[in-house]
Amino acid sequence: MAGILAWFWNERFWLPHNVTWADLKNTDEATFPQAEDLYLACPLAFCVFMIRLVFERFIARPCAMGLKIQVNGPQKAQPNAILEKVFTAITKHPDEKRLEGLSKQLDWDVRTIQRWFRQRRNQEKPSTLARFCESMWRFTFYLYIFTYGVRFLKKTPWLWNTKECWYNYPYQPLTVDIHYYYILELSFYLSLLFSRFTDIRRKDFLIMFLHHVAAISLIVFSYVNNMARVGTLVMCLHDAADVLIEAAKMANYAKCQILCNLLFAMFAILFITSRLGVYPICWEIVGPYPSWWVFNLLLVLLQLLHSFWSYLIVKTACRAISKGKVGKWNPLHVSKDDRSDIESSSDEDDSPPPSQKHHSSTTNGTNKNGTNGYLTGVLYPDEH
Numbered sequence: 562m563a564g565i566l567a568w569f570w571n572e573r574f575w576l577p578h579n580v581t582w583a584d585l586k587n588t589d590e591a592t593f594p595q596a597e598d599l600y601l602a603c604p605l606a607f608c609v610f611m612i613r614l615v616f617e618r619f620i621a622r623p624c625a626m627g628l629k630i631q632v633n634g635p636q637k638a639q640p641n642a643i644l645e646k647v648f649t650a651i652t653k654h655p656d657e658k659r660l661e662g663l664s665k666q667l668d669w670d671v672r673t674i675q676r677w678f679r680q681r682r683n684q685e686k687p688s689t690l691a692r693f694c695e696s697m698w699r700f701t702f703y704l705y706i707f708t709y710g711v712r713f714l715k716k717t718p719w720l721w722n723t724k725e726c727w728y729n730y731p732y733q734p735l736t737v738d739i740h741y742y743y744i745l746e747l748s749f750y751l752s753l754l755f756s757r758f759t760d761i762r763r764k765d766f767l768i769m770f771l772h773h774v775a776a777i778s779l780i781v782f783s784y785v786n787n788m789a790r791v792g793t794l795v796m797c798l799h800d801a802a803d804v805l806i807e808a809a810k811m812a813n814y815a816k817c818q819i820l821c822n823l824l825f826a827m828f829a830i831l832f833i834t835s836r837l838g839v840y841p842i843c844w845e846i847v848g849p850y851p852s853w854w855v856f857n858l859l860l861v862l863l864q865l866l867h868s869f870w871s872y873l874i875v876k877t878a879c880r881a882i883s884k885g886k887v888g889k890w891n892p893l894h895v896s897k898d899d900r901s902d903i904e905s906s907s908d909e910d911d912s913p914p915p916s917q918k919h920h921s922s923t924t925n926g927t928n929k930n931g932t933n934g935y936l937t938g939v940l941y942p943d944e945h
Contacts, residue, residue: 570596574851575786580731585787591734594743596785602744606751613752621694622703632690643667648681682840686879693814695760700807702749703800710797713738719790723842731787732831739789746796747780749941752916772866775859782859786852792845802832829874 572581585593626632638644643666647655655663655678660671667674719725752774757766783792812821828908844860 570785575782576852577731577850578594585731590730593732593733594740594784594789595789598740598744599781599784600748602747602751605744605748606755609748609752610756613756617694617699621697622690624689624697625693625814628693630690630693630814632688636642636680637684638677641677644674644677647680653678653682682700689814693811696810696814697805700804703803703807706745706749706777707797707800707804710742710793710800713742714797717790720794726790733787733790734788735789742790742793742796743780743784747777747784750777750780768866768869772863775862779856779859779863782852782856788856791843795840798835798840798843802828805831805860826878829878832874833871836864837871840864840867845889861921 570582576582576585585595587593587595644663647663649657652659655674660674663674664671694863714720719728750773754770754777757770757773763769780792780796783789805824809821809824809828812818812824841864844856
């Protein structure tokens, strides 16, 4: 194991020319980042996850109940062994031919079977209460870590000076604030990575998983080779917009539409300006040396994701304006979108096949906007 670690952390790859790991060993005069410091993040990630469970159960849930957010999920489909077997083992979206076969087998009309499958798919969707609790936890953490980052960064002399930020690299001493900031951010992202498999699954599951892997890699690598100064700037920059989007979700679930609209507009402006404007200038070439290209690849990957999400944000805003009432700003009044917060990854479209769409308004049991009693959705680029 030691040999593998020594091979992986080859100083000729990770460090600039004429710099060795021995040069970055702790001394009486200065403390430098050490790879073993990050071991603490794994048990701490578990602690963060447990804190989240306690928070959602004893803080977020009572808040949601106080706001009269619904506890129950969508209406459940009536038990039927044949349809359940088709749903679990064959398809959740039966085509017209299969619907006709099931209709003959059960002596049900096609529209009733369509309604059953729609209700069964909706059954797997989380309740508004669960979504509110998840958003409140993320909002609380992002607000705390962003406030902490701003508080200690504003005291640093290199905050607004890119050259000062890189001055004396990689021999910049590690401060207690930077160490704490890094470990807590890494622990949180590790907990998010693991909880992707237990959280509400959305259509962008793979994209968000890729984002978390890239973020964790950047945090680890930038800490080990002492790019911690610029790393703290990048993390703090990302947390700013995440606070607003989680707050907008909470307002949406609580049906505070005016507040939700305002928060979404603020989020859209901050996300685009910070991720497409400020983020690209946070990095400065201090090489090149081999690992520099690894950092560049990961940073470019994040920038591509930022561009994609910015496009979706603008698309959502334009669609909301075009569908909203004249003179009203309704960014969340979109019944279905590419990353609707009411969708799970297993449910692509609850509407019936095109040939039966004219029946949907009277036979599918949904409300007029086709959201099956759920709050209207919106594109929500997550955490990151």
